[in-house]
Amino acid sequence: MKARFLTRIRLWSAAVLMATFSLTQAQDAGKGYELFDQNCTACHQVDGKLIGPELRNIEQRLKDEQGLGKEWLYAWIKDNKALRESGDAYANKIYAEYNNTEMLAFPGLSDGDIDNLLAYTADPDGGKAAYDAAKAEKEAADKAAKDAAKSNGGGASTGIVAVGFVVLAALLLWILVRVNALVNATAANELDPTVAKTAKSFSETFEKYKKVAGLAVGVLAFVGLFNIYWGMMGVGVDKGYEPEQPIYFSHKVHAGIQGIDCQYCHSSAKYGKVSGIPSTNVCMNCHKSIKEYKGEYFEEELVASGKFADGNEVKKFYTGEIQKMYKAIGWNPETNKYEGTQKPIEWVRIHNMPDFVYFSHAQHVVAGEQAILKAIKEGTIPNAAELNIGGGDQVCFACHGRVDEMNEVRMANDFTMGWCVECHRTTEVDMDNGYNKEYYAELHEKLKKQYGDATKVTVDAIGGLECGKCHY
Ligand code: HEC
Ligand code: HEC
Ligand code: HEC
Numbered sequence: 174m175k176a177r178f179l180t181r182i183r184l185w186s187a188a189v190l191m192a193t194f195s196l197t198q199a200q201d202a203g204k205g206y207e208l209f210d211q212n213c214t215a216c217h218q219v220d221g222k223l224i225g226p227e228l229r230n231i232e233q234r235l236k237d238e239q240g241l242g243k244e245w246l247y248a249w250i251k252d253n254k255a256l257r258e259s260g261d262a263y264a265n266k267i268y269a270e271y272n273n274t275e276m277l278a279f280p281g282l283s284d285g286d287i288d289n290l291l292a293y294t295a296d297p298d299g300g301k302a303a304y305d306a307a308k309a310e311k312e313a314a315d316k317a318a319k320d321a322a323k324s325n326g327g328g329a330s331t332g333i334v335a336v337g338f339v340v341l342a343a344l345l346l347w348i349l350v351r352v353n354a355l356v357n358a359t360a361a362n363e364l365d366p367t368v369a370k371t372a373k374s375f376s377e378t379f380e381k382y383k384k385v386a387g388l389a390v391g392v393l394a395f396v397g398l399f400n401i402y403w404g405m406m407g408v409g410v411d412k413g414y415e416p417e418q419p420i421y422f423s424h425k426v427h428a429g430i431q432g433i434d435c436q437y438c439h440s441s442a443k444y445g446k447v448s449g450i451p452s453t454n455v456c457m458n459c460h461k462s463i464k465e466y467k468g469e470y471f472e473e474e475l476v477a478s479g480k481f482a483d484g485n486e487v488k489k490f491y492t493g494e495i496q497k498m499y500k501a502i503g504w505n506p507e508t509n510k511y512e513g514t515q516k517p518i519e520w521v522r523i524h525n526m527p528d529f530v531y532f533s534h535a536q537h538v539v540a541g542e543q544a545i546l547k548a549i550k551e552g553t554i555p556n557a558a559e560l561n562i563g564g565g566d567q568v569c570f571a572c573h574g575r576v577d578e579m580n581e582v583r584m585a586n587d588f589t590m591g592w593c594v595e596c597h598r599t600t601e602v603d604m605d606n607g608y609n610k611e612y613y614a615e616l617h618e619k620l621k622k623q624y625g626d627a628t629k630v631t632v633d634a635i636g637g638l639e640c641g642k643c644h645y
């Protein structure tokens with residue numbers, strides 16, 4: 174009897190907890206602001222049309238004008254194309270009204286996320302205020318944590334190295350000054366008594382510190398040789414390669430701040446051997462109407478380096494780059510027509526495997542997707558912690574790094590054979606995807622019999638180290 178009473182209390186309190194939880198979730202307009210800012214502002218505003226319709230009070234508006242409920246909004250925002258293809262009348266009508274402009278799909282947003290988004294569109298000012306308050310709180314907490322970490326003496330080892338170099342440099346300088354004095358002294362025909370004393374004291378001191386000097390020379394020689402060695406090891410390794418592009422196109426602005434999906438632009442990654450660079454038509458989906466840069470973000474480095482006087486100059490530069498793109502492709506933003514010759518932009522290729530290597534994106538971002546996401550989660554690939562940010566773009570980060578934080582793309586890994594092979598050795602294959610299930614069922618059974626259920630099948634076990642798989 175007593176036990177049942179207790180269970181009941183537990184159940185009730187759990188229910189109350191869950192109710193308050195979902196309540197606070199449903200009404201977090203601050204989170205909604207953040208989601209809207211990251212995902213929707215490339216095409217929507219709260220007030221006024223942009224590429225898509227204005228979204229203030231969209232939930233209420235669709236209910237009043239079209240009799241559509243929240244379910245419709247969930248379906249539309251997650252995958253508008255699927256909704257249209259299901260024959261939904263309003264979805265097709267609004268699509269036609271906007272000249273068949275495709276909205277992005279957001280399969281990564283949950284119902285809760287969309288509730289937050291809608292709460293924001295119902296009360297944009299409140300949402301922004303809530304976001305700012307939460308951000309200020311978080312920054313204060315981060316700062317406190319950072320200060321605490323600092324006083325714990327992080328970075329001591331780099332400190333020691335730096336001090337070592339300073340001491341070494343001082344020692345060499347001192348020797349140089351001494352030698353110089355000696356040379357001067359011998360150059361003067363007659364050594365006056367003080368100089369003679371200096372010369373004598375130098376040779377004495379030199380005798381005394383010969384070992385130290387020897388050691389210093391030894392260390393320097395070692396550092397030099399080590400650098401040469403790494404230089405040679407690095408032949409053909411282009412990690413960090415970051416060429417200048419004909420248009421200053423920032424991935425941080427597009428993929429990071431605007432949150433545009435990698436595959437919106439690199440759409441062939443899924444299907445083909447190559448990801449490909451988007452054609453200018455893709456750019457013009459948005460830039461027919463985005464003619465100026467009006468964002469808050471600018472690269473502070475460009476001001477700090479003295480390239481631009483202040484943030485406004487950097488923003489003007491961004492706008493100038495949009496204009497440069499129009500010029501390059503023959504678009505007249507005044508008349509909204511192509512008037513010049515329509516040419517492709519000649520982007521400089523950054524990643525380029527030699528002809529004798531076969532690499533397929535589809536193999537990795539489709540068949541290997543779950544395997545790679547798991548490797549990131551479990552930290553078995555380099556830098557996994559900083560890549561683990563959720564969302565589908567992560568699979569690209571595994572090889573290309575945090576492109577969403579790069580203004581100009583640079584090579585984030587070595588892209589050598591050793592790098593490919595290392596990942597194949599450590600990454601567990603996703604045996605549940607359709608392809609592997611069919612092709613490796615027998616192998617999997619065999620391994621299970623031999624080693625038991627817990628065996629990890631890594632890529633090397635399915636032939637990922639065979640020369641012929643990567644070389645023609
Ligand atoms: C790449 C541009 C683009 C992005 C990004 C985008 N949309 Fe859209 N959206 C559109 C366009 C264009 C339409 C008009 C319908 C069409 O052409 O498909 C639209 C229509 C809508 C509608 C229907 C509005 C109405 O009046 O019926 C809603 C709701 C909507 N979008 C929500 C969102 C939300 C929420 C986000 C962010 C999570 C978002 N959209 C991101 C382009 C975009
Ligand atoms: C708005 C379109 C757009 C989006 C979104 C986008 N990219 Fe790009 N990407 C480009 C363009 C244009 C280039 C060529 C210019 C350059 O290298 O910056 C490029 C170049 C690249 C390159 C270098 C290609 C080479 O030459 O080897 C990589 C890697 C890349 N993108 C990865 C990504 C990843 C990962 C994401 C998602 C986080 C992403 N891109 C999102 C347009 C886009
Ligand atoms: C889905 C919409 C979308 C697509 C596609 C798109 N852009 Fe943008 N672009 C934007 C938005 C939004 C901004 C920022 C505008 C702002 O904040 O006022 C922007 C800013 C820019 C800027 C100025 C900032 C910077 O990155 O230097 C340039 C240049 C630019 N885009 C070029 C391109 C090029 C080239 C392509 C095609 C490879 C492209 N964009 C594709 C939406 C898009």
Ligand code: HEC
Pocket residue numbers: 435436439442446447448449450524525526527532534537538545568569570571572573588
């Ligand atoms: C397993 C590692 C790996 C993953 C995961 C990966 N890439 Fe790549 N990517 C490469 C390699 C290797 C190249 C060079 C290919 C070549 O030269 O043939 C490349 C080249 C590119 C290029 C240059 C153009 C081209 O196709 O050669 C772009 C753009 C690109 N990747 C974008 C992406 C995007 C977007 C994603 C996520 C959807 C992604 N990559 C995921 C390894 C990877």
Ligand code: HEC
Pocket residue numbers: 530531532533536537540541544545554571572588589592593594596597600601602603609632635636637642643
């Ligand atoms: C981040 C980890 C990672 C990196 C880096 C990587 N791969 Fe892979 N690779 C995988 C995974 C996971 C699979 C298994 C995909 C599947 O399930 O079919 C795979 C499969 C393959 C296969 C098919 C193997 C088979 O037996 O079917 C080839 C070929 C391949 N990779 C080539 C390359 C090349 C070339 C590079 C370097 C340029 C590379 N990979 C870099 C993770 C990686």
Ligand code: HEC
Pocket residue numbers: 409410526527530588589590593594597637638639640641642643644
């Ligand atoms: C997982 C993919 C992969 C496998 C398996 C693989 N290779 Fe490679 N190999 C590469 C890549 C990628 C390069 C190009 C590296 C570069 O350009 O830096 C390469 C380069 C080479 C080179 C040229 C080296 C150079 O310095 O230019 C030789 C030779 C070679 N591989 C032989 C082999 C042999 C032999 C095997 C089988 C034992 C093998 N490879 C297996 C991916 C692979």
